[in-house]
Amino acid sequence: MKVMQLLPELNSGGVERGTLEIARALVQAGHQSVVVSHGGRLVAELEAQGSKHCSLAIHKKALSSLWQIAPLRALIEKEQPDIVHVRSRVPAWLTHFALKGIPKATRPRLISTVHGFYSINRYSQIMTQAEKVIAVSDSVVDYITQNYKNCPPQDIVRIYRGIDAKAFPHGYMPPKHWQNQVWQDFPELKDKFLICLPGRITRLKGHETLITLMQQLKTQFPQAHAVVVGGADPKKVAYLDELKNTIQSKDLSDQITFVGHRSDIREWLAMSDLVLSLSNQAETFGRTVLEALSVGTPVVGWQRGGVAEILSQLYPQGLVAVDDQVTLLQKIQQHIQTLKQVAPVTQFSLDDMCQQTLALYEQITTSK
Template sequence: MKIVILTKRTFAHGFGGVEAYVHGFARTAAELGHDVVVLASAHPGGITHESRDGYVVEYLVGTSPGLYSTALWRCSAAAVRRHAPYDLLYSTNLAGYGAAMTGVPGPHVVWCTGRSLSHLRSEWHDRAGLRDLSGYPKAALAVVHQAWLERRLQRRVDTVVAEDVVTYAALRRRGCPVRYSATGVDTSRFRPEPVHRRDTRAALGMPADAEVLVMAAAINRQKGIGLGAEAFARLAATRPRLHLAVLGDGPDRRRLEALARAGAGGARVRFAGVVDEPDMARYYAAADIMLYPTLRAEGMPRAILEAMSSGLPVVATDRGGLRTAVRDGETGVLLRRASADAVATAVAALLDDPARRHWLGERAAALVREQFELRATVATLLDAIGDTSLLEHGRA
């Protein structure tokens, strides 16, 4: 099958959930024998084509990886037509809007990471102080406009793929032609490594008997990195073996890093920046608990699945679609309230009960192997797309 994937960003533009999803999907589809080309916004280095792990990326000159724009939609629609005929056009979020509105050949399937209107709360949580609050109306208007665009797009494509059960249910209630397809992770790379934990910790400069928390996300207010760091500081004063590793980068990194260094246990906090998959796997292997106290309405973050696949229980806030994999009392702890106190209490309970912590981690890894293994999820989705019954709705 010839597959054209349309996205705004790839690993050439940064490291995030969408970029990782596109790479994993394209690489796996190519391994399964499909012919895959990815169309993305212009490369920051100016190159126009690139081969990656069995698939080809074409970068669209004159476009930007920032906000969605008419330039991206116009150029991407033209590029899609150049690659016709194809068996599947698979686009991420609004990247396929231009193609859908100009009626490129089908079938066209859209991967959806969440519900835009739910990001009104996320934008609110991203504000700090009166000066930031003054920008909320403009940000809220942009969210509402994006939601309107998404609904138009979803009416024009053959099928919408939802990555989490909450988004899936919401789209079904609206009458969208929707299919749930779990985000997959490479379980051969992200796996429990208890026998290598001591060596991994030594390589990362952590004591063998440390209690290690890990967070992996964009470092902004919405992602709750500050909550996690505050919870760590509250525990670190009485837990001298407690360490925190923060993986990722973002606009709040400098501020939060300075606050963490100044707080209790500051010398035991490591902001590692953006790390690649092999290093992510090493950090997870060294850790005891994954923290994800997000304030944002998430889909199903890949970082959570990678940590779970590595055998870590997750302490997370019950936002968006996180409950797809983080099941309270089964694979981790879901918090109704996003607060440093709630996070600290949940973490302390797990650290003080190693048997329960290990049991949750084992259940987390088992769930990912059963339901979120990358090759299986991609193969299942492509098989379903190949079945004409998935596309029976046609275009509105």
Template sequence: MGLKRPTILQIIPELDTGGAELSAIEIASAVVRAGGRAIVLSEGGRMADRLAAVGGEFIAFPAATKSPLKLLANAAAIERIARKENVDLIHARSRAPAWSALIAARRAKLPFVTTYHGIYNERGRAKRLYNSVMARGDIVIANSRYTADIVKKRYATPEGRIRVIYRGVDLEAFDPAIVSPERIEKLRDRWNVKNHQRIVLHAARLTKWKGQGDVIAAAARIRDKVHDCVFILAGDAQGRDDYRDTLSKQIASAGLEDIVRLVGHVDDMPAAFAAAHTAIVASIEPEAFGRAAAEAQAMACPVISTNIGAPPETVLAPPRVAAKDRTGWLVPPGDIAAYETVLLEALSLDDLARAEIGAHARKHVTEKFSTSEMQRQTLAVYDKLLGTSMQPVFTVAIKKQ
């Protein structure tokens, strides 16, 4: 393997919820299965136990701070940890801690990897400089081709330093065959969905750019045309209580309390997508990857998504593919009339037609967006920088499971 037991240190502000956080845990798992040691510096959160369960090591660290003075102090602390724990490579997944990690990696002469998880807004030179740390890795991992092109355009990062590694879906967890009717029924009961009602599911944290307001507006457009449909808005407010209140008022003012529900965080997302007739991704700003769209397709659930950012790479729809090969629909952001049209089309599908779309969707994600493929490709990045052989060891390990 080159190094006897490579030690990979990842840093991320929190381990609470989200795609970047889940990726950190999944890569920690891959490192351990490849014979390495995986450390994560973070302020912690509800996912910390999952890290321990896969063999990763959690070190409590003030990684969420954005104070310049504290970032410098954090750099010194990361360097001390790296030397004490014999760290071989540092991998940063968020901007503020990435600055500290970059300084520490350079001082300790360690390879530095970044993953560009989101499309950060750039308003002014200061914000552009702040964001640029995510393009300063020895290798920059972009979670979609869309993200990679943004990195190249903004920072002139050479293609040779960029690796497009799509966000992975856990196909063992997101498998329609293993989600029991009891799990689905439990969620339907919790959401007060009647037996005859079909679910349109929007799964995203409550923030304006995720487009919950547009979903509510679309629900109002089809209310009198489809009488067996409930819209479930699943996601944490994460402190945005004012926004949640705004959505509640929008629902009430439109008289939609009977068909639109804010249900908060959902732990069992495979069952949520299995319960849904159709999933909807309504983002009004570009998604760097769009985990919900991929996870829904893994559960054979057709997806309606806005046509900006990375979802056009993950959701197959005309004209990219023939209508018979679609896995969902793509619409312009904020186009409520377009939402109405495709929602009516999706909800008019008979069971056979919906099942065919679902089968295409499951096959598409299985071939292109699995967690194991993301893990293999990330380990290959580490191997390139360290001269190790973690990727082939991991590949053998997962074939034996």
């Protein structure tokens, strides 16, 4: 088989990581893998794994992107993939128009993956107009069936995203030299009960809730210290400044540390005593929650979306009804007072995700 995946860019994020994982699985299984994007820092890794990358400006939500339809059609005709797999709305629309100009007899089969709870409109509907629509969680299946009646239920295939358990082994502890470097860079973290909030600096991740929690914990549990692991892109710097000003005004500068964008997320999750998932909106999956549980760190989070699906199966005692601030505080206090154990994770594996996706590819290429 030859599979062409399309996404806006290859910099960082769950969509990008999933694309690389499927590309690698295709190559390892003896298939051909082509990825089309505007490029980015993950291109080198993609190509090193044996995939071909084709650079095309399919990343902008702008009318000017329509100029890419003809080049994309030419690329598809040149590469002749058996399957085109779209992972984002702009590439999906461009692919939709590109395929219309290719005779039906030589047209590749079309698959999409719905990675997000997109705004419900005609623009987003394109993600449900493929022959098979992959949903990354049961929450996404519900979102599609409730909002896009044009998509037959039998065409929706739930394939959970997965992680490599070998990369996040149960009981993992960061090496001593890494810990020593952290104590050097952030001495305020040493000998503290570390509460980690991972994720980019945006208004969606629940940083205000974290600040309120630390204010409530300060007197009774002075050993509690929050670590925010995630960077702020240039557009979000003002929000980061706003958060830091709030922290300073509440006299919490000694209780909350921002460590910025990190590529060593596994180490931070493993070193933390508790990880929080406090997003203001439901997440489609919740990869970081799964990674934390995989290394054995307890997670407390809101009961919605993909995070609720993961926690209900792996660590149900970490579930909190959405916006129930009283129970949230109580759960965190309980974790500080008593060490909690997380059982080894055997579900949501990367192998399962790859095998199910490749099986779907094979099924669609052999069907009429």
